[in-house]
Amino acid sequence: MQSTLKHLLLVFLVVISFASQAQQQAEMADTMRSNGKIYVVVGIILIIIAGLFVYLFSLDKKVSRLEKSITEKPRKTK
């Protein structure tokens, strides 16, 4: 009787220890957090670079539009 109780207690403790271990190592969608969260830094730098390049493209377009309007104007006055 006592030995079965001991066994039960042992099983209980083992289960608890496993459960607590599972809590410590909870696996999540961790790609963005692995390697010391370096992927977050990569993402942020890419956002900044993407923004700068979008800005550069829009500046390019603006200059093209100006070039168009300026070459069209003299023709109209003539």
Place this chain on the structure above:
Amino acid sequence: MKTWLKIVAVALVVYVHIGGLLFDVPRLNILNETIRNLYFHVPMWFGMTGLFSISLYHSIRYLRNPTLESDHKAVAFATTGIVFGLLGIFTGMLWANFAWGTFWTGDPKLNGAAIATLVYLAYFVLRGSVDSQEQRSRLSAVYNIFAYAAMVPLIFIIPRLSSSLHPGSGGNPGFNVYDLDSKMRMVFYPAVIGWFLVGYWISTLRIRILALEEKTAELDYAKHA
């Protein structure tokens, strides 16, 4: 500049920022992860040198055949070049603070880079101080040749002849010290090409804006005449 070349530039720079931060690099003491600065700090200098070379080419062209277009190109490439050079100095200072323990030392490479930057800043001072367009273009074209002839030995030759902390100086064979595996080249060369193309792109924008300013000035003149 063709649109596909701009897209190539963007793709290279994006690739460099992914690969440069995530790919394996040699594990070296003191440098640690800062070895990755090779992908970001050094391409600024390569880009600057490339842009200054194009500026020199257009200055020589101006002296052989003085056109406003050559002058615009020379000044636009020099402007973008100096921006790259300043970024190179500031990134280098931050890196130096953690690799050598100070933002600045009296190192031949650092002082040479500082003097070269000042020499090029004087190019813009010269341009700003001459009113006549023709004189400004011709004087600054001549000065640009001298500036380039000073920049190359200051940054690339003198530091190699003397002792220097900086890699690629004091007899050190370029960045081969770092380059224990040639994996780093897979990111470094695309970084150099990508940033140079971005610099070229920005320069073409400046050239187009200069041409537009010239045209609006002409239109104004025609209106008042």
